[in-house]
Amino acid sequence: MSLFLLLFASVITSNIALSYFLGMCPFVTISKKIDVAAGMGIAVTMVMTLTASANWLIQNLLLVPLGLEFLQFLVFIVTIATIVQILEIVIDRYFPVMYLSFGIFLPLITVNCAILGISLFMVLRSYGFIETVLYSFGSGVGWLLAIVTMGGLRRNLVFSKPLANFGDPGITAIIAGIMALGFIGFTGVSG
Amino acid sequence: MILKALIFSNSFALIIAFLLIFMDRVINNYGPCTLTINDDKEVQARGGTTLLRNLFESKYFIPSACGGKGTCGYCKLIVSEGGGSILPTEELMLSSAEKKQGYRLTCQLKVKNDLKLHIPEEYLNIQEYEGKIVISDPVTSDIRRVGIALSTEDEIIYKPGQYVQIKIPGSGESDYRAYSMASCPVEKKQIEINVKLIPDGVGSGYIHSLSVGDELDFSGPYGDFYLREDSHRDIICVAGGVGLAPIKSILLHWQRHNLNRTLWLFYGARGTEDLYDHEIFAELNEREAELKYFPALSEPDESWTGEIGFIHSVMDKALPGDINGEAYLCGPPIMIDAVTSVLVSKGVGEERIWYDKF
Numbered sequence A: 001m002s003l004f005l006l007l008f009a010s011v012i013t014s015n016i017a018l019s020y021f022l023g024m025c026p027f028v029t030i031s032k033k034i035d036v037a038a039g040m041g042i043a044v045t046m047v048m049t050l051t052a053s054a055n056w057l058i059q060n061l062l063l064v065p066l067g068l069e070f071l072q073f074l075v076f077i078v079t080i081a082t083i084v085q086i087l088e089i090v091i092d093r094y095f096p097v098m099y100l101s102f103g104i105f106l107p108l109i110t111v112n113c114a115i116l117g118i119s120l121f122m123v124l125r126s127y128g129f130i131e132t133v134l135y136s137f138g139s140g141v142g143w144l145l146a147i148v149t150m151g152g153l154r155r156n157l158v159f160s161k162p163l164a165n166f167g168d169p170g171i172t173a174i175i176a177g178i179m180a181l182g183f184i185g186f187t188g189v190s191g
Numbered sequence B: 001m002i003l004k005a006l007i008f009s010n011s012f013a014l015i016i017a018f019l020l021i022f023m024d025r026v027i028n029n030y031g032p033c034t035l036t037i038n039d040d041k042e043v044q045a046r047g048g049t050t051l052l053r054n055l056f057e058s059k060y061f062i063p064s065a066c067g068g069k070g071t072c073g074y075c076k077l078i079v080s081e082g083g084g085s086i087l088p089t090e091e092l093m094l095s096s097a098e099k100k101q102g103y104r105l106t107c108q109l110k111v112k113n114d115l116k117l118h119i120p121e122e123y124l125n126i127q128e129y130e131g132k133i134v135i136s137d138p139v140t141s142d143i144r145r146v147g148i149a150l151s152t153e154d155e156i157i158y159k160p161g162q163y164v165q166i167k168i169p170g171s172g173e174s175d176y177r178a179y180s181m182a183s184c185p186v187e188k189k190q191i192e193i194n195v196k197l198i199p200d201g202v203g204s205g206y207i208h209s210l211s212v213g214d215e216l217d218f219s220g221p222y223g224d225f226y227l228r229e230d231s232h233r234d235i236i237c238v239a240g241g242v243g244l245a246p247i248k249s250i251l252l253h254w255q256r257h258n259l260n261r262t263l264w265l266f267y268g269a270r271g272t273e274d275l276y277d278h279e280i281f282a283e284l285n286e287r288e289a290e291l292k293y294f295p296a297l298s299e300p301d302e303s304w305t306g307e308i309g310f311i312h313s314v315m316d317k318a319l320p321g322d323i324n325g326e327a328y329l330c331g332p333p334i335m336i337d338a339v340t341s342v343l344v345s346k347g348v349g350e351e352r353i354w355y356d357k358f
Helices: A002-013 A024-029 A034-066 A069-094 A096-101 A103-109 A113-124 A129-159 A164-184 B002-026 B051-057 B096-101 B202-209 B241-256 B278-287 B311-318 B333-345
Strands: B032-037 B041-046 B076-081 B103-105 B115-118 B127-138 B143-150 B163-168 B175-180 B190-196 B215-222 B234-240 B263-269 B291-297 B325-331 B353-357
Touching: A002 A129, A024 A103, A024 A129, A024 A164, A034 A069, A034 A096, A034 A103, A034 A113, A034 A129, A034 B002, A069 A096, A069 A103, A069 A113, A069 B002, A096 A103, A113 A129, A129 A164, B032 B051, B041 B051, B096 B103, B127 B190, B143 B202, B163 B190, B163 B202, B175 B190, B175 B202, B175 B241, B190 B202, B190 B241, B234 B241, B234 B311, B234 B333, B241 B263, B241 B278, B241 B325, B263 B278, B263 B311, B278 B291, B291 B311, B311 B333, B325 B333, B333 B353
Parallel strands: B032 B115, B234 B263, B234 B325, B263 B291, B325 B353
Antiparallel strands: B032 B041, B076 B103, B076 B115, B127 B143, B127 B215, B143 B190, B163 B175, B163 B215
16 A cells, blocks of 8 residues: 555655656756657656666665665766666667657756656665655656646647746746646645 | 775776677667669668768768757758658758658768668769868967868869868867868869867867868868859958958959959958958959958957948948849858848848858
8 A cells, every 4th residue: 555655646746847846957848749748758757767776776786785875876877877878779779669759858868857866765765676666657657747737738828928038938937836836735645 | 995986886887888889789780771872872881870970981071060969950961762750859950841852860860771862963072181281370369371282182173152171080089160261262272261269169279279281181162152153243242250261262263253243342350450361352452443342340449440330330331222232241140130131121132142150
């Protein structure tokens, strides 16, 4: 039951984009169209799950036994970059259709702070392996949900004329703020 | 502890590096592919590498100013077979008409199978040259006149206003930077470029570091900014700062061939010391009745007796309203925009304005 709660919390109540405001660059720039936003979201979900799992293994099987936890940042970042690179090569080769829809975003994700954030949170909260997999997958889905919703909302912006000073990123940040307020409403659900 | 950390991080990096090299060799290896160019030539290509890089390796020189990052849009070519669908990274650089004709950005398109493509005739003239620096003179505090003699038996055939790409040697793959030729196309064995030193600039820093006798490689000629010779209209040339280079080439060509057209030369710079080659034009202005020369400085010192202000306002005063002319502009974007609107107000349509922004 607690595993289910963890998954639910990572998708909804502690949404990585709207409660922690991580991964904001792509959230603002790539949320103009729903289909593109979904592609980015899927890529983030995939990378998040894979990197957090890999980083859990590295943390608990290598860094902790060797007493080298202080290398965490360095090692995590290198692992993320490597996994993204390999994923891009593999998808480009074997799944060309998928490459067109979201593979192209993979290089952008390497520097996404949400990805590193999840790996650091899982250490901070001392999650087990299964918990880490669920937590990172859930956070990815949560981010996907947030960016697709934002894509849908921004599509409707063509019907309105926000003040010139709010521009595109400005109005997106305001929308994100209102969405975050909405997500606060879920707080009581899982305590 | 430090030793342990060092050993760990080094072996970790080593493993990662091997893993990536392995993936690149095995999975990113699409084997040799054949490129069919203009339906008659076939060249071998390395699968898994971009089309642009493959064409460069086979000595086909396609214009490209951004180093293959997909931001300049110069390297587009028609790929008629085998290109697959257009990548999101190409979308911004291709108009819908170009997409219908089958244009692709060759720096983004990876070769994965046999391709059929079309390279325009003018690109096939582009060759690679080995040059030797014969002149390297500072003409202002930051601009250098560089003369490059072709080392081999080669000759370079170009139109006045076109540019070359200088190869900048680097630690990894070589970079290329574009410089307009300032010489008269009649001289086929030697070209001149004018290079302004940009702080931390890769290309200008390299060229400024070379001295007479040093060798460098370049390719060319490139560009559709060149003097149109099929008309009898007045030629209106506008140069800002180091933008003088291609304009000077046009002027030299015009003088050499006695083109029976009036040439208006507007040359703007900041201070007196930034106005290089001014004496040459002033002297030419005395001799050539058909040359109308207007130098202007925005921040002159006391010795300056000519026009003061930005070049577009000088032009606004000097050009008659009913001029039948065509214009060639080279300079910073803000100058091009200001000059273009003046020209349009004088009845010179945008289709008769060619420019090189930098």
